[in-house]
Amino acid sequence: MYSERVMDHFMNPRNMGEIPDADGVGEVGNPACGDIMRITLRIEEDRIVDAKFKTFGCAAAIASSSMATELIRGKTVDEALAVTNRAVAEALEGLPPQKLHCSVLAEEGIHKAIDDYRSRHGAREANGG
Numbered sequence: 868m869y870s871e872r873v874m875d876h877f878m879n880p881r882n883m884g885e886i887p888d889a890d891g892v893g894e895v896g897n898p899a900c901g902d903i904m905r906i907t908l909r910i911e912e913d914r915i916v917d918a919k920f921k922t923f924g925c926a927a928a929i930a931s932s933s934m935a936t937e938l939i940r941g942k943t944v945d946e947a948l949a950v951t952n953r954a955v956a957e958a959l960e961g962l963p964p965q966k967l968h969c970s971v972l973a974e975e976g977i978h979k980a981i982d983d984y985r986s987r988h989g990a991r992e993a994n995g996g
């Protein structure tokens with residue numbers, strides 16, 4: 868039921884782990900299934916230079932986090948915000964309809980990590996750098 872690309876990212880996940888002292892951290896959960904995803908970002912001059920994930924979840928959630936971190940690396944923060952769960956699912960050569968919500972977790976995790984970065988960045992600027 869899963870594409871080869873999904874199986875590949877599930878079996879050999881890219882960017883798994885956690886960035887120490889990350890510039891943005893996003894943790895999201897899906898109350899329906901109880902799965903949890905944590906995204907950490909390294910951001911330099913508004914560009915995502917590194918992204919890692921830890922996912923306690925199903926195969927589709929792990930493959931989605933792996934693909935999502937691949938897709939946003941090297942992108943600006945605004946470009947990363949435009950990466951939708953549909954884009955993640957398409958990059959994975961599709962997800963079964965009942966598993967599309969798992970890719971939503973990746974989109975939410977990225978948004979939350981960027982929100983975290985922006986709130987800290989704003990706070991730093993307000994404090995004079």
Ligand code: FES
Nearest residue numbers: 900902925928969
């Ligand atoms: Fe929970 Fe996939 S079933 S994220």
